[in-house]
Amino acid sequence: MSEHAPSTPPQAGRYTEETLNAFRAVTTASLADAVEQHGRRGYLAGALHQVAPGAGTLAGPAVTVREIPAAEAGPPTHALQAIDEAPAGSVVCIDAGGADIAVWGGLMTAGAVARGLAGCVLEGGVRDVTEITRDFPDFAVYARSTVPATTLGRIRTVALNEPVVVGGVDIHPEDLIVADRDGVVRVPAELVAAVLATAQEIEEREKEQTRHILGSGSLRAGLARYNRI
Numbered sequence: 001m002s003e004h005a006p007s008t009p010p011q012a013g014r015y016t017e018e019t020l021n022a023f024r025a026v027t028t029a030s031l032a033d034a035v036e037q038h039g040r041r042g043y044l045a046g047a048l049h050q051v052a053p054g055a056g057t058l059a060g061p062a063v064t065v066r067e068i069p070a071a072e073a074g075p076p077t078h079a080l081q082a083i084d085e086a087p088a089g090s091v092v093c094i095d096a097g098g099a100d101i102a103v104w105g106g107l108m109t110a111g112a113v114a115r116g117l118a119g120c121v122l123e124g125g126v127r128d129v130t131e132i133t134r135d136f137p138d139f140a141v142y143a144r145s146t147v148p149a150t151t152l153g154r155i156r157t158v159a160l161n162e163p164v165v166v167g168g169v170d171i172h173p174e175d176l177i178v179a180d181r182d183g184v185v186r187v188p189a190e191l192v193a194a195v196l197a198t199a200q201e202i203e204e205r206e207k208e209q210t211r212h213i214l215g216s217g218s219l220r221a222g223l224a225r226y227n228r229i
Helices: 019-026 028-037 077-085 107-115 129-137 191-217 219-226
Strands: 048-053 058-069 092-094 101-106 119-126 141-147 155-160 164-166 169-171 174-181 183-187
Touching: 019 058, 019 174, 019 191, 028 174, 028 183, 028 191, 048 129, 058 077, 058 119, 058 164, 058 169, 077 092, 077 107, 077 155, 092 101, 092 164, 101 141, 107 129, 119 164, 119 174, 129 141, 169 183, 183 191
Parallel strands: 058 092, 092 119, 101 119, 119 141
Antiparallel strands: 048 141, 058 155, 058 174, 164 169, 174 183
């Protein structure tokens, strides 16, 4: 546990800790397949990659911020509001249109950790990575790029807790965000229970399939028996 970790336990909005732990116990690969089985796309573009792993699999409700290009200098008002007002355990999702500038950094991470937030997912860049991973090792960061450029005079925030697009996927406030080394998955809030059940079934079938492949000595036999690859 980081010395900077919040002193109060996370309260991740609408999701119980039991639900969050269940999602942390399955892989994003299984979740991506599960969301698709319910007729939606869940996986974010692979370019949004893990920059800081945090304490393990990231799982928490989305708090959304939208940013657009702007020539005037000014603070990222909506992002700062999100950090200071979001429920502990939340994941800040910033849609900056893929801008190659840092929409997140060390001071924002300090504020997020002070509030007990779980991580951030950025359709844009992050900076101060050395500081973040050294001083706040439990905080997870997923971003399109790492870049030292400031947002000041380049971009401004325009919306908080409205639908955004991150990694090619629509994210609504309180959708569940799950991320690990493979990447990031959005689970629509209305499908959380159904997707979890499907993902758990997928994981159980894959365990059985793995045992069959190892026992039979044949990958093709295992694929044929379970009709999954």
